[in-house]
Amino acid sequence: MSVAVLLLLGLGLQVAEGRRDRCFFNRTQEFCVCYNLSEETMGSIIQCLPATVVEFWGGDLEKYAAFPIRDPDSSVIDTLGSLIIQKVVIGNVLVPEALLARVLRFFSYTHVRELAFESCIFQGTGDWSDMDGRSLPILSLSFHNVTSAPPTGREQAFSSLSSWLGTLQELAVTSSHLSSLPCALGRKLRALRSLDLAHNSLWDGSLAPTFCQGAFPQLQQLSLQHNSLSSYQGVCEAVELLPGLQHLDLSHNELTAAHPSSSCQWPPSLRHFNLSSTGLDEVPTPLPPHLEVLDMSHNHLHAVDISLISLKKLFLNENLLQAIPSIRNYPVLDTLHLDNNSISELPGDEVKLLGRLQDVAVADNPFSCSCSGAGGLQALAAAGHLGQGWPGGYRCHSPAQYRGWQVARVPVSLLRCHLAAVVAPLCVALALLAVAGAACLARGRSCRRA
Numbered sequence: 355m356s357v358a359v360l361l362l363l364g365l366g367l368q369v370a371e372g373r374r375d376r377c378f379f380n381r382t383q384e385f386c387v388c389y390n391l392s393e394e395t396m397g398s399i400i401q402c403l404p405a406t407v408v409e410f411w412g413g414d415l416e417k418y419a420a421f422p423i424r425d426p427d428s429s430v431i432d433t434l435g436s437l438i439i440q441k442v443v444i445g446n447v448l449v450p451e452a453l454l455a456r457v458l459r460f461f462s463y464t465h466v467r468e469l470a471f472e473s474c475i476f477q478g479t480g481d482w483s484d485m486d487g488r489s490l491p492i493l494s495l496s497f498h499n500v501t502s503a504p505p506t507g508r509e510q511a512f513s514s515l516s517s518w519l520g521t522l523q524e525l526a527v528t529s530s531h532l533s534s535l536p537c538a539l540g541r542k543l544r545a546l547r548s549l550d551l552a553h554n555s556l557w558d559g560s561l562a563p564t565f566c567q568g569a570f571p572q573l574q575q576l577s578l579q580h581n582s583l584s585s586y587q588g589v590c591e592a593v594e595l596l597p598g599l600q601h602l603d604l605s606h607n608e609l610t611a612a613h614p615s616s617s618c619q620w621p622p623s624l625r626h627f628n629l630s631s632t633g634l635d636e637v638p639t640p641l642p643p644h645l646e647v648l649d650m651s652h653n654h655l656h657a658v659d660i661s662l663i664s665l666k667k668l669f670l671n672e673n674l675l676q677a678i679p680s681i682r683n684y685p686v687l688d689t690l691h692l693d694n695n696s697i698s699e700l701p702g703d704e705v706k707l708l709g710r711l712q713d714v715a716v717a718d719n720p721f722s723c724s725c726s727g728a729g730g731l732q733a734l735a736a737a738g739h740l741g742q743g744w745p746g747g748y749r750c751h752s753p754a755q756y757r758g759w760q761v762a763r764v765p766v767s768l769l770r771c772h773l774a775a776v777v778a779p780l781c782v783a784l785a786l787l788a789v790a791g792a793a794c795l796a797r798g799r800s801c802r803r804a
């Protein structure tokens with residue numbers, strides 16, 4: 355709504371009796387979609403008034419780039435203030451930046467809290483001085499698959515936008531070939547809590563300028579997934595300056611583990627760390643010490659020998675582990691995923707500890723269906739600790755007679771499995787008897803007398 359209304363009010367166009375079939379309001383979802391943004395959208399846009407989310411798809415605003423835009427009069431301000439729209443999505447639109455720079459201030463009269471641009475092309479650069487000292491109600495801003503002039507060298511624009519940028523809480527720039535953010539921008543984003551830079555072209559050299567001293571002082575969540583980062587230590591050094599960071603997602607980068615002598619310290623606030631699909635063949639060091647969730651799934655780990663006393667959830671599925679990590683090293687663990695590794699057996703004492711967890715998954719491992727192997731898994735399953743992979747995902751690899759069987763179907767009777775336990779003492783007793791008997795025979799009479 356806003357952009358079109360604002361735009362067109364601003365442009366001073368008459369609301370023409372345009373086509374009425376361009377906007378579609380979904381009453382149950384309080385959601386409205388308009389296609390082909392232009393002044394002709396206006397006749398239909400009225401029906402979006404009761405919506406809380408409005409999307410505009412398609413359109414070319416190039417021809418409005420140079421339109422003179424008036425200041426809104428009080429009735430326009432009242433109208434904008436009465437709209438209940440919370441979120442505006444603009445998709446597949448060609449937006450001249452000069453126009454955006456002049457129209458953005460109209461949002462200050464609305465209650466729009468979220469603004470998202472998808473697959474848009476921003477054309478040229480704008481003069482943002484209309485925004486000097488102005489704040490906006492928008493707390494969440496996102497750009498996905500957009501093309502624009504690079505954000506570097508825009509100190510003037512950031513300075514004009516600084517009142518608003520200082521209140522923004524969430525920013526996403528995803529799938530947009532971004533190779534860095536300017537230091538000046540990070541320093542303006544004083545209240546930003548969440549920054550999503552997934553699916554871009556960030557590399558090791560992007561980190562220092564983006565996360566410079568004083569940038570993003572309140573940041574709690576950072577996603578750098580699907581970029582071209584390679585240095586674990588480099589990331590550590592970059593985020594060392596973020597004192598409140600809690601979530602860090604580095605998944606889908608090709609990382610090399612840091613040198614063991616690395617002196618970098620992760621922010622002590624870091625709780626949630628995602629290293630899934632990062633090509634790791636050993637656990638990188640150092641790890642943040644107070645982690646609660648650690649995802650190292652989809653790597654080439656052969657062993658995990660670490661100890662994290664606050665860890666609650668550990669994801670190690672799709673690795674090359676031959677043994678489960680020692681549960682004793684994680685006193686408050688409740689979730690452990692080990693699917694798709696090379697684990698053949700769960701040792702008995704670990705099975706007891708696993709029984710304390712809420713969620714254990716070990717499907718798609720080459721299990722040895724010995725008594726203890728199959729019995730341990732069956733006991734875990736019976737106690738309701740194995741997730742949805744049970745029973746189909748748990749199959750025997752050995753011994754030959756059970757290969758391919760579901761672990762759940764291997765007979766584990768008390769007698770059969772405890773045969774060894776019963777037989778061994780029996781043998782000892784028999785042997786002792788035999789010895790005693792032999793002694794008697796040798797001594798002959800003395801034995802009979804006794």
Ligand SMILES: *[C@@H]1O[C@H](CO)[C@@H](O)[C@H](O)[C@H]1NC(C)=O
Nearest residue numbers: 378379380381382383384385
């Ligand atoms: C509203 O949206 C929901 C979910 O997208 C859809 O199932 C429903 O059919 C829509 N209703 C109308 C009237 O279009």
Ligand SMILES: *[C@@H]1O[C@H](CO)[C@@H](O)[C@H](O)[C@H]1NC(C)=O
Nearest residue numbers: 373375376377388389390412
């Ligand atoms: C939007 O415009 C395109 C081409 O200009 C046209 O093919 C399409 O039908 C229009 N969509 C609507 C909903 O008017």
Ligand SMILES: *[C@@H]1O[C@H](CO)[C@@H](O)[C@H](O)[C@H]1NC(C)=O
Nearest residue numbers: 446472473474475499500501
């Ligand atoms: C990305 O945006 C361009 C327009 O800039 C569009 O042609 C393309 O289809 C979009 N890609 C995806 C995956 O949405």
Ligand SMILES: *[C@@H]1O[C@H](CO)[C@@H](O)[C@H](O)[C@H]1NC(C)=O
Nearest residue numbers: 579605606628630647649669
């Ligand atoms: C880690 O990232 C991967 C891939 O991006 C995702 O599928 C997974 O759910 C994330 N793990 C956690 C614990 O959030």
Ligand SMILES: *[C@@H]1O[C@H](CO)[C@@H](O)[C@H](O)[C@H]1NC(C)=O
Nearest residue numbers: 671672693694717718743747
């Ligand atoms: C194990 O890996 C295979 C092949 O990649 C996949 O099909 C299967 O779903 C995975 N199993 C689990 C439990 O993730």
